[in-house]
Amino acid sequence: MPTAMILKEVHLQTADLAATTAFYAELLELPIQAQTETSVAFRVGFSLLSFRLSNAAQRPFYHFAFTIPSNQVAEAHAWISARTTILPAPEGGTILDFPNWNAKAFYFHDPNGNILECIARFDLPNAVANGFSSACFLGLNEIGLPTPNAPQSAEAIHRQYDVPYFVRGPRLPEFVVMGDDTGLFIMPTIGRGWLPTGRPAERFGIRVVFEEKGKTRVIDYQ
Structure with missing residues (x-):
């Protein structure tokens, strides 16, 4: 898909680098x-996921999602649940169905309180024959970008970077999604609750390197 949006690099902050390294590398x-004394970066398929030690008194937290093979929701769920706790869905169970997106997903926390998601998008041709392993994290599919005004910030990104509004939606006063099935910006207004916990979205330093229509772009929020 030559015009797909690819999340090439996502750079986040962490208050506990040792726990972050152990979770992603070992679990x-x-x-x-x-890896340095103040940062660590992991390969996630076509993406790079990087954490930098934060000097702030706050504990930064984010939402992001991994793309998993479209035929391995149950296998991925079993693999993750053997290592950490899957978060309950608001309406029961632990696997959420997104029929408008033709996708299913489940969520879990890392030691920073980040809300991680594994999502299978059934319109992506990425089914695999083997069992689930860490190699089946195919890339980063979503990154949350909380903002004081979601529609205004989304329109600015649309105009500056030529990122399309997600054709499957939604596009609401407090929540906008941009990109395509391969890569999405999830843009809530600050204070809106994240799925599945309802924790209010906050904004912390983040840098995203992405490819849109073959051009590499950078969004840097400090």
Whole structure:
């Protein structure tokens, strides 16, 4: 898909670098791409997921999603649930169905309180024959970008970077989704609750390197 939006790099902050490194390297078994005394970066399929030690008194937290093979929701759920707790869905169970997006997903926390998601998008041709492993984290599919005004910020990104509004929606006064099935910006207004916990969205430093229509772009929020 030459015009797909690809989340190439996502750079986040962490208040506990040691716990972050252990969780992603040992529990999720993601390969470490680079590491210093104050940062660590992991390879996640076509994406790089990086954490930098925060000097702030606050504990930064984010929402992001991994793309998993479209035929491995149950296998991925079993693999993750053997390692950590799957978060309950608001209406019961632990797997959420998104019929408008033709997708299913489940959620869990990392030590920072980040809300992680594994999502299978059935319109993506990424089914695999083998059992689930860390190699089946195919890339980053979503990154949350909380903002004081979701429609205004979304329109600015649309105009500056030529990122389309997600054709499957939604596009609401407090919640806008941009991109396509391969990569999405999830843009809530600050204070809106994240699925599935309802924790109000906050904004912390984040840098996203993405590809849209073959061009590499950068969004940097400090």
